[in-house]
Amino acid sequence: MAATTSSAAGIRWDLADLSPGADAARREWDELLERARRFGVERRGTVGSGGAEGLQRLLAELDELHQRSARVHFYALAREHTNATDAEANDLATTARDRAAELENLLLFVELEWLALDDAEAEALLEAPELQPYEHKLRVAREEKPFVLGEPEEQALNARRPGIEAWESLHGRTLATLEIDFDGGEGAEPHTIDRLLSYVYSPDRDLRLRALEALYGGLAGIVDVPAACYDALVGDRLAVDRLRGVPEPMLPTNLRNELEGEVVESMLAAIEEQYPLGRRWFECKARALGLERLELADQYAPVGRDRRVPWQEAVEIVDGSLVRFEPRLAEIFRACLERGHVDAEPRTGKVGGAYCNSVSQGVLPYVLLNHTDTLRDVVTLAHEFGHATHGALALERQPFRSWRVGLAVAEVPSMFAQLLAVEGLIDREDDPGNRALLLADRVETALGSIFRQTVLARFEQRAYALRGEGKALTSERLSGLWLEENERYYGGSVALPEGYRLAWSYIPHFVGARFYTYAYAFAHLVALSLLARYREDPRTFTPAYLEFLGSGGSRSPQELLEPLGVDLREERTWADAFAELDRAVSAAERGVFVA
Numbered sequence: 001m002a003a004t005t006s007s008a009a010g011i012r013w014d015l016a017d018l019s020p021g022a023d024a025a026r027r028e029w030d031e032l033l034e035r036a037r038r039f040g041v042e043r044r045g046t047v048g049s050g051g052a053e054g055l056q057r058l059l060a061e062l063d064e065l066h067q068r069s070a071r072v073h074f075y076a077l078a079r080e081h082t083n084a085t086d087a088e089a090n091d092l093a094t095t096a097r098d099r100a101a102e103l104e105n106l107l108l109f110v111e112l113e114w115l116a117l118d119d120a121e122a123e124a125l126l127e128a129p130e131l132q133p134y135e136h137k138l139r140v141a142r143e144e145k146p147f148v149l150g151e152p153e154e155q156a157l158n159a160r161r162p163g164i165e166a167w168e169s170l171h172g173r174t175l176a177t178l179e180i181d182f183d184g185g186e187g188a189e190p191h192t193i194d195r196l197l198s199y200v201y202s203p204d205r206d207l208r209l210r211a212l213e214a215l216y217g218g219l220a221g222i223v224d225v226p227a228a229c230y231d232a233l234v235g236d237r238l239a240v241d242r243l244r245g246v247p248e249p250m251l252p253t254n255l256r257n258e259l260e261g262e263v264v265e266s267m268l269a270a271i272e273e274q275y276p277l278g279r280r281w282f283e284c285k286a287r288a289l290g291l292e293r294l295e296l297a298d299q300y301a302p303v304g305r306d307r308r309v310p311w312q313e314a315v316e317i318v319d320g321s322l323v324r325f326e327p328r329l330a331e332i333f334r335a336c337l338e339r340g341h342v343d344a345e346p347r348t349g350k351v352g353g354a355y356c357n358s359v360s361q362g363v364l365p366y367v368l369l370n371h372t373d374t375l376r377d378v379v380t381l382a383h384e385f386g387h388a389t390h391g392a393l394a395l396e397r398q399p400f401r402s403w404r405v406g407l408a409v410a411e412v413p414s415m416f417a418q419l420l421a422v423e424g425l426i427d428r429e430d431d432p433g434n435r436a437l438l439l440a441d442r443v444e445t446a447l448g449s450i451f452r453q454t455v456l457a458r459f460e461q462r463a464y465a466l467r468g469e470g471k472a473l474t475s476e477r478l479s480g481l482w483l484e485e486n487e488r489y490y491g492g493s494v495a496l497p498e499g500y501r502l503a504w505s506y507i508p509h510f511v512g513a514r515f516y517t518y519a520y521a522f523a524h525l526v527a528l529s530l531l532a533r534y535r536e537d538p539r540t541f542t543p544a545y546l547e548f549l550g551s552g553g554s555r556s557p558q559e560l561l562e563p564l565g566v567d568l569r570e571e572r573t574w575a576d577a578f579a580e581l582d583r584a585v586s587a588a589e590r591g592v593f594v595a
């Protein structure tokens with residue numbers, strides 16, 4: 001990963017929009033905490049009594065404190081993420097974590113006082129025009145009120161945090177330190193789980209099969225540890241749910257996503273009905289690879305041919321895709337590039353993967369990538385700029401408190417931008433091999449986020465139900481549930497190896513946050529449905545889509561998406577999405593044989 005070999009060499013962040021330097025950042029934290037203390041002295045006890053105008057001023061001040069903290073906090077993280085061995089960056093990041101927690105404690109009274117108001121008082125304030133930009137978020141905060149306990153109880157529950165984190169960290173450490181001897185072509189050497197999993201993208205079938213077998217063999221030796229961690233965490237979450245009066249284990253996740261339980265359930269049911277669409281692809285892929293039936297290890301085997309896409313060309317492709325859709329979005333893309341808000345060069349000491357952080361008003365979003373000149377890197381660039389354009393437009397129009405949305409809606413603009421870019425790429429690639437790769441990748445990404453995430457959500461639901469009945473979540477029981485839910489999806493179209501029963505054990509989401517994964521299925525389906533609406537009538541769609549982006553989190557998902565012709569309560573929304581996916585599968589079925 002030498003910097004000189006990358007076509008994105010030199011494409012690095014300029015963090016001047018966040019802080020002029022380390023000393024200034026330290027001083028900024030001191031000043032911020034001082035201001036937060038003063039804010040507390042002046043404002044404590046006034047959330048309900050200062051009238052609508054007073055509350056509006058208080059919230060604006062609070063937003064300002066949060067934004068300053070967001071900028072200086074991300075300054076430290078951004079340095080750490082791009083240079084892990086920079087000692088100053090590590091110190092700054094530690095300071096930032098401690099100081100941010102201190103700041104949160106000083107400001108927490110605002111949320112507590114808001115929840116403590118009775119409904120009539122709150123309603124009178126919510127009707128005031130001054131508070132309109134904050135109205136939705138203030139309402140949403142109160143929806144959790146029935147499940148919030150008194151201050152001493154909440155403090156006691158908070159005090160359990162280190163115990164909870166110990167289970168999470170035992171789970172993480174057990175898997176991160178697992179080393180499995182494996183010969184990947186350069187002699188036997190210890191492999192991590194991630195390294196073994198990366199072989200499923202190899203063109204060498206024997207390597208793929210052996211890698212998964214080695215992985216499952218390694219997991220067999222430790223599987224009781226992740227099972228015990230998961231059992232403890234689910235047991236704890238259910239016990240706290242009972243204290244809070246939370247009637248259903250998925251409810252806290254649904255509240256955070258602002259989705260009704262019925263909407264989520266009808267979506268999951270609609271997805272399960274379409275499992276055969278996934279099988280149709282697996283059968284096609286088996287033929288394309290010249291196999292009678294796919295083994296699990298063949299699921300992500302490469303199809304078609306990749307080509308080199310240097311950074312400048314990737315930028316031109318995404319720019320073109322945005323310009324064709326709506327020039328305003330391309331302006332934001334170019335501005336981020338020009339101001340040094342994109343870090344695309346892979347290098348030692350930089351974190352892997354990609355993300356976007358829309359830090360605060362008045363600052364363009366920051367995007368991190370690791371561009372390695374593949375066609376998939378272009379797709380990732382488009383995805384992250386779906387997030388960035390959303391953040392930039394929402395922060396132009398909404399107060400800081402009102403711009404953010406739950407994970408489910410947050411992934412909609414990124415998936416939509418990704419789908420548009422992929423469609424453009426498929427239309428423009430001349431080489432049938434390159435087209436085949438993109439067509440297969442489009443389908444496999446969709447199956448991964450729509451079907452596989454649903455399998456995970458159903459597995460979790462059954463685990464919570466079992467634990468709720470007083471049954472311990474042993475590795476035997478979890479493996480049984482895992483296989484049943486997976487077999488419902490793959491249904492014989494893919495041969496599942498014996499060891500696959502243990503594959504639930506290394507999925508971090510189950511441990512970190514419950515029912516996290518359905519948001520990806522939701523976002524992908526909604527983005528497919530939006531694509532159908534766009535194709536029907538681009539002229540009315542585009543302005544409505546800009547309005548959606550600029551609205552940020554100032555309305556509910558239902559209210560945000562309805563003007564775009566996507567009604568979450570209508571089965572048609574999911575049916576339209578599957579019609580799009582069906583089209584994509586058909587195109588891939590044709591494309592992989594032309595190649």
Ligand SMILES: [Zn+2]
Nearest residue numbers: 383387411414
């Ligand atoms: Zn994303």
